[in-house]
Amino acid sequence: MTTDTNNTMNKKMQGEMQQQALPFAFIHGEGIVEKPQDLFIPPDALEVILENFEGPLDLLLYLIRKQKLDIIDLPIAQITQQYMNYIELMTDLKLALAAEYLVMAAILAEIKSRLLLPKLKTEDDEEDPRAELVRRLQEYEVIKQAAQTLDQIPRLERDLHTVNVLFADNFTQTTTPPEVDLSDLVNALKGLLKRCEAFEHHHIQGEVLSTRERMTKVLEQLTAASQAKQPFVEFSCLFDFKEGKAGVVVTFLAILELVKESLIECIQSEVLGQIQLTLSTQGDY
């Protein structure tokens, strides 16, 4: 059964309500179109009731219990009739009718028609066509009751409240320090040494070359100045601050190296005064 059949039925119900037509032709020729007569509830209240059904099994159980019938002795014709009345009413009230309700209608109609057929076999083990439905109704009823019981068990929020007790004001939160494995330590050391190696390699090569290079450059500057009849070059003029800290250090190292090798001389004429550099004159000064 699909929503298509639902719509078809809907249309037919509305259009041919008074006719002795075939709205239920699709359910094995069972045509029930008369208004429900054996309803115990006024139709106004019905809408509310119907919305409370948890599906076709629930509705069937309701019908069975309402008339104090035994599920085991399921009077299929009677129940089918009533069920169809409810379905019709739901359709009339334009309640959203779940497909499951129509499936059940088909099942009921099928059981009914099978019961109507003359019994060909008389074997005892032939199952009553109602058996499966009865089993399902019983199974559902058990769960329905279990749900009701569950709802009555005292529960938090509604019936039970847990206590709220706070710390005294002197409470301070503590933190657990992270765990460290010995292998973490070894791995850290390995990583460190690997990095060291790379660093040292780069350091030695780069630094030595650039200091040598800078020594040459400083000498060139001083020579150029001397040729321009300016024997003294101010210390600060040799530094290019654009090169940053590393450049300053390299230049300074170059100067120290040149002084050490007696290639240049440093002169400071007064305390805290400017330092002047000049090419070494081998005591010719």
Next chain:
Amino acid sequence: MAKHNAETQAELYTSAQKALIEAAIFITDKPQTLDYLQQHFSLSRKQLKAIIKALQQDYQHRGIELVEVASGFRFQARAQFSHDLAVLFEEKAPKYSRALLETLALVAYKQPITRGEIEDIRGVAVSSHIMKTLLERDWLKILGHKEVPGRPALYGTTKAFLDYFNLSSLEQLPELKTLNMEQKFSLAMENVTDN
């Protein structure tokens, strides 16, 4: 308290140890297991059990009680006061629909169970909203997947579910009205044509 009680207590634990365990159960939001308490305080299982027992006795006639639920021990107000205490709560406790309760009951009693099996028994589709609510409340969890086409999830209940319903185990759930499957269908053929 009875005198003999105080005597046996003296051998097992100090009153300071008892007071500490009492405070520990009180200040934590969640129920405390014996394991957890044992792990954090240097007490034996035997001592802890004796302390818990003594505390339960101490609170026997008070407004609150020390109960054991699925995830451990907790203090809670006595159920008999719930009606009177309701005035303190502005928000009403959440109400649950029949559909949700039936779904929850099915999982509780028939776990592990798939959504399809729930739908078969209830005869209607289970809305995704219901499953979502139950999972979000941490009452249901997915236990695994059924090895059938589509590998549908198998649902079961959680400790949080038991805690919420004040149960210490699934066995404490009210017994199901047993299905008398042996009952013979006394299906006397009714006169169908009568109708």
Next chain:
Amino acid sequence: MAKHNAETQAELYTSAQKALIEAAIFITDKPQTLDYLQQHFSLSRKQLKAIIKALQQDYQHRGIELVEVASGFRFQARAQFSHDLAVLFEEKAPKYSRALLETLALVAYKQPITRGEIEDIRGVAVSSHIMKTLLERDWLKILGHKEVPGRPALYGTTKAFLDYFNLSSLEQLPELKTLNMEQKFSLAMENVTDN
């Protein structure tokens, strides 16, 4: 409970009323004022005060106590247990950084060592935070001071360090030789002493 107490109680309130107020203070998450309790339960101010007083006496020797704070009455764990209870609420600290582990490894293998020497090998400054963490965890200690300008502290590992890593002595640290690190390590160290 003292006898005279029970007598005065009998005139003022029932034990059920007392239990209800007890439960009410326990279950609410904020302190309760007398006004609020009076408003929600049909008790007089005098009755409430007597109940509160009785409850305070009941909890006098327990792990928790009923105290009055600025906004009302609440139960709280006794201050004396704050320290012991802290273990239940410990937060996990984040994992240690590589910088910290490297520093620790250097001290372990090369003690006594100054912070400057560690920085030389690592090529970057060692943050004060790292040294503080290691000292606070009681894994490092200051062995003395190096007799060079500035008299920098010489660091070494502690017994707690050995205990934590389950070592009986520093010789039990994984050998650098077997780790193929010996050469690299001495090279890195040479560089430091050269400076």
